[in-house]
Amino acid sequence: MTTILNIQGLTKAYSGGTLALTGIDLTVESGEFIAVIGPSGAGKSTLLRSINRLVEPTDGTITFLGEVMSSKNKGSLRRLRSQIGMIFQHYNLVNRSSVLENVLHGRLGYMSPLAGVFSRYSEADKQAAIDLLVKVGLANEVYKRADELSGGQKQRVGISRALMQQPKLILADEPIASLDPKSSAVVMDTIYENCRLQGIACLVNLHQVEVAKKYATRIIGIKAGTKVFDGTADQLTDEMIFNIYEGKEHEMHANQAGA
Numbered sequence: 044m045t046t047i048l049n050i051q052g053l054t055k056a057y058s059g060g061t062l063a064l065t066g067i068d069l070t071v072e073s074g075e076f077i078a079v080i081g082p083s084g085a086g087k088s089t090l091l092r093s094i095n096r097l098v099e100p101t102d103g104t105i106t107f108l109g110e111v112m113s114s115k116n117k118g119s120l121r122r123l124r125s126q127i128g129m130i131f132q133h134y135n136l137v138n139r140s141s142v143l144e145n146v147l148h149g150r151l152g153y154m155s156p157l158a159g160v161f162s163r164y165s166e167a168d169k170q171a172a173i174d175l176l177v178k179v180g181l182a183n184e185v186y187k188r189a190d191e192l193s194g195g196q197k198q199r200v201g202i203s204r205a206l207m208q209q210p211k212l213i214l215a216d217e218p219i220a221s222l223d224p225k226s227s228a229v230v231m232d233t234i235y236e237n238c239r240l241q242g243i244a245c246l247v248n249l250h251q252v253e254v255a256k257k258y259a260t261r262i263i264g265i266k267a268g269t270k271v272f273d274g275t276a277d278q279l280t281d282e283m284i285f286n287i288y289e290g291k292e293h294e295m296h297a298n299q300a301g302a
């Protein structure tokens with residue numbers, strides 16, 4: 044196994060004074076599918092967003108593919124970020140653009156800014172985007188506007204866009220939180236299968252403990268900004284789950300993704 048990501052002492056204090064993360068250490072190896080669980084406000088989104096510096100950490104070191112992710116070196120940050128795919132709860136698609144165009148946006152990090160502005164994608168990229176859309180079951184949606192799609196379809200566009208980056212790591216921030224159970228299962232299967240087949244490491248934030256147990260090779264439990272559990276689904280006992288969700292037990296009920 045190869046180490047993809049190494050996080051040491053990650054701490055984030057927001058400007059208002061909220062201490063969202065304290066001293067998180069985490070190593071991610073190639074091929075791992077890691078679910079991050081914890082109650083609302085525990086710091087799951089902050090953790091994922093600190094990795095690619097959508098959120099600027101207050102302290103700590105993040106090493107991706109052996110290089111330190113530093114916002115001080117814009118060139119290397121852009122290069123490293125291009126290999127990290129991000130999947131969002133609310134999809135973050137350009138609604139007025141076609142499905143195909145949205146998937147092609149995954150190539151922007153590899154193009155010159157000018158080529159990107161004029162949407163000068165190569166024929167190979169266009170074909171790769173169509174192939175991905177066919178693979179995720181959206182062959183009939185390629186030329187539709189993104190806002191014509193259902194939530195589950197939009198998320199499969201989001202997944203395709205992330206895969207277009209040919210990433211080494213995918214960060215999925217509550218990818219099924221806005222979806223019905225059937226769409227959630229399709230979306231989780233799609234993320235899981237693509238990561239497995241292509242050896243992409245994945246960190247996925249999930250509210251549903253049973254979904255985490257179903258898919259994850261490893262589960263991280265976050266409580267009030269600290270890592271309180273790091274182990275397999277079998278090691279995640281009911282006692283540990285209650286400890287992680289203490290006082291917010293109503294948030295952990297599974298009702299999605301075939302769990």
Ligand SMILES: Nc1ncnc2c1ncn2[C@@H]1O[C@H](COP(=O)(O)OP(=O)(O)OP(=O)(O)O)[C@@H](O)[C@H]1O
Nearest residue numbers: 057058059061063082083084085086087088089090
């Ligand atoms: N931009 C921000 N400015 C100030 N405080 C923030 C900001 N973003 C998050 N926080 C605070 O940081 C803490 C962690 O939030 P975060 O969104 O990372 O948690 P979470 O576990 O992802 O929650 P949820 O499951 O509800 O998305 C919370 O107390 C939150 O209110």
